[in-house]
Amino acid sequence: MIQLKNIYKWFNTGSNRTFILKDINLNIKQGEFLSIMGPSGSGKSTLLNVMGMLDEANEGEYIFMDQDVFKLKEKQRSEIYKSHIGFVFQAYHLIDELTVYENIETPLIYQNIKSGERKAMVADMLDRFQIVGKKDLFPNNLSGGQQQLVGIARALIVKPKLILADEPTGNLNSKQGEEIMEIFTELNKEGVTIVQVTHSEKNAAYGSRIIHLLDGRIEKES
Numbered sequence: 001m002i003q004l005k006n007i008y009k010w011f012n013t014g015s016n017r018t019f020i021l022k023d024i025n026l027n028i029k030q031g032e033f034l035s036i037m038g039p040s041g042s043g044k045s046t047l048l049n050v051m052g053m054l055d056e057a058n059e060g061e062y063i064f065m066d067q068d069v070f071k072l073k074e075k076q077r078s079e080i081y082k083s084h085i086g087f088v089f090q091a092y093h094l095i096d097e098l099t100v101y102e103n104i105e106t107p108l109i110y111q112n113i114k115s116g117e118r119k120a121m122v123a124d125m126l127d128r129f130q131i132v133g134k135k136d137l138f139p140n141n142l143s144g145g146q147q148q149l150v151g152i153a154r155a156l157i158v159k160p161k162l163i164l165a166d167e168p169t170g171n172l173n174s175k176q177g178e179e180i181m182e183i184f185t186e187l188n189k190e191g192v193t194i195v196q197v198t199h200s201e202k203n204a205a206y207g208s209r210i211i212h213l214l215d216g217r218i219e220k221e222s
Ligand SMILES: Nc1ncnc2c1ncn2[C@@H]1O[C@H](COP(=O)(O)OP(=O)(O)OP(=O)(O)O)[C@@H](O)[C@H]1O
Pocket: 011, 018, 020, 038, 039, 040, 041, 042, 043, 044, 045, 046, 047
């Protein structure tokens, strides 16, 4: 599903070049559950953002479902992103002015799905995450865990083949964190490919494979 070949990412500051990703080679098969670990600043989020097409590498090749991502036009890339990828952020990224219902519905509007169908799909998600009673609340009236559930519901509503999650349990207590990991495990059993960045050994162990980044390189795999 994902093939990253000789990926480099750097920033130029004055006459200095700082490398964030160095010669990353990584294949992820459909149906895998991969965890990315590594110290702060080792490039985990940057790597995830490259996979999620939110950021581009300076060098290398990225093949996503047989498409050469860096050679695509912006519009094609955003089509692929919208139809196949669900991104879960640590800081939720919910829209404060929209209700829970509207936040979850937003990706469907971008996909031009008709109103009746949207209603049914959002109702399903609210049910699945047991947040029906919260649907008319705004994000700042929810706990951190509930906001993260809404963030995940929003990522899942388009039935993505790939979920990319950047420390999805970072702001949650351990019980809430376990709930999120259980949801990921269940989705993975249904065939969804999952890539998560995590600082937690325990959460990483939910995955079938762990890669460790150090200074922008894949240091080891376990
Ligand atoms: N626009 C930028 N200009 C310069 N350096 C940047 C820029 N964006 C990110 N970096 C640097 O890239 C490095 C990797 O950042 P990244 O967020 O990928 O690390 P991380 O492993 O996810 O860290 P954390 O665990 O703390 O979230 C950091 O040292 C960061 O300062």
